[in-house]
Amino acid sequence: MAAIAPGGRIGILGGGQLGRMLAMAAAELGHKCHIYCPDDEVPAADVAAALTRAPYDDADALARFADSVDVVTYEFENVPAETARILSEHAPVRPGAAALATAQDRLTEKNFLKRNGIATAPFADVADTDDLAAALAAIGAPAVLKTRRMGYDGKGQAKILAPKAAAAAWDAIGRLPAILEGFVDFEREISVVVARGLDGEVAAYDPVENIHTNHILDRTFAPAALTPALADEARAIATKIVSELDYAGVMGVEMFVGRDGRLLVNEIAPRVHNSGHWTMDACAVSQFEQHIRAICGWPLGSPARHSDAVMTNLIGADAGKWSAVAAEPGAKLHLYGKAEARAGRKMGHVNRLYPLGKRPPVTPR
Numbered sequence: 001m002a003a004i005a006p007g008g009r010i011g012i013l014g015g016g017q018l019g020r021m022l023a024m025a026a027a028e029l030g031h032k033c034h035i036y037c038p039d040d041e042v043p044a045a046d047v048a049a050a051l052t053r054a055p056y057d058d059a060d061a062l063a064r065f066a067d068s069v070d071v072v073t074y075e076f077e078n079v080p081a082e083t084a085r086i087l088s089e090h091a092p093v094r095p096g097a098a099a100l101a102t103a104q105d106r107l108t109e110k111n112f113l114k115r116n117g118i119a120t121a122p123f124a125d126v127a128d129t130d131d132l133a134a135a136l137a138a139i140g141a142p143a144v145l146k147t148r149r150m151g152y153d154g155k156g157q158a159k160i161l162a163p164k165a166a167a168a169a170w171d172a173i174g175r176l177p178a179i180l181e182g183f184v185d186f187e188r189e190i191s192v193v194v195a196r197g198l199d200g201e202v203a204a205y206d207p208v209e210n211i212h213t214n215h216i217l218d219r220t221f222a223p224a225a226l227t228p229a230l231a232d233e234a235r236a237i238a239t240k241i242v243s244e245l246d247y248a249g250v251m252g253v254e255m256f257v258g259r260d261g262r263l264l265v266n267e268i269a270p271r272v273h274n275s276g277h278w279t280m281d282a283c284a285v286s287q288f289e290q291h292i293r294a295i296c297g298w299p300l301g302s303p304a305r306h307s308d309a310v311m312t313n314l315i316g317a318d319a320g321k322w323s324a325v326a327a328e329p330g331a332k333l334h335l336y337g338k339a340e341a342r343a344g345r346k347m348g349h350v351n352r353l354y355p356l357g358k359r360p361p362v363t364p365r
């Protein structure tokens, strides 16, 4: 497949910070980005060549947008299947439909992983209260009930501490099609950001450890403190996932490290990932550049880490700390240009760099 040469036109669905950082990386390779986003505020459009502001179900606007670019990609996994289908009649959509379908539905995702021999928490399909009772009997409590679709940052999830709490959990998730997952008593949460090129070449960044606060990523420690064997296993799992999906682009693979040292995959995100933001300053080729390379049919860059790093998200009022962060040696500030610092809103992040082997230990917040 011919590579998209510098000067290429990249369409990005979604105009948030991930689209913004993709557009900046694309510009560094000589490409021009066209953002498609229905929102009033579009941080990605500040750094892009063109913006279409239209709903995701506007077939005419989607067709015009896709006709204006060489390839379409996206910054969020909940792109409606019909939107992707319309776009794909006018331009290649990368990552493709199989990745979207797999990542959009937790049951499809878990079954895909199981089919490929990749360990996950025990899970069961829950369509009604009878299923839920049967699933709880089989899996046991504590467990987590998660809607199959549209869940993120802990939304659409309810923990069940004891079987008598099942009805309340079912109500809490809106009685939507769901899966029940066994609650993993994990030692830590890690992720692997992995890229696959159009020719099947794979490059995985080092596994990193993630600390969540209120279900939102708070900090990423790069690298995770794993044995070399476990780090290799995490990379091998991520590699298997992108290869089986015949994937093009960057993917985030979230995993639990169990207290028994086993790796269990929690979920996959078919896009650049918040837990990969550290690569912007600790690797020669960031996850954003890597994604653009992959979807344009370029050789992938090296995922090697030249520094250790701790990435801290600036959420809501944290963004007010910009001047202290800007004054800090060894800290690189990234702000997303969002006007209003609402609680829980990702406003920016800071990467703090350390020599290899010298990152501070993981601490709770």
Ligand code: AMP
Binding pocket: 121, 144, 151, 152, 153, 154, 155, 181, 182, 183, 184, 185, 186, 189, 212, 215, 254, 266, 267
């Ligand atoms: P998710 O939306 O599936 O990524 O879940 C968000 C967060 O909830 C994860 O990062 C974990 O901290 C926690 N979590 C999700 N599923 C489980 C599970 N089966 N066992 C323990 N913790 C979980």
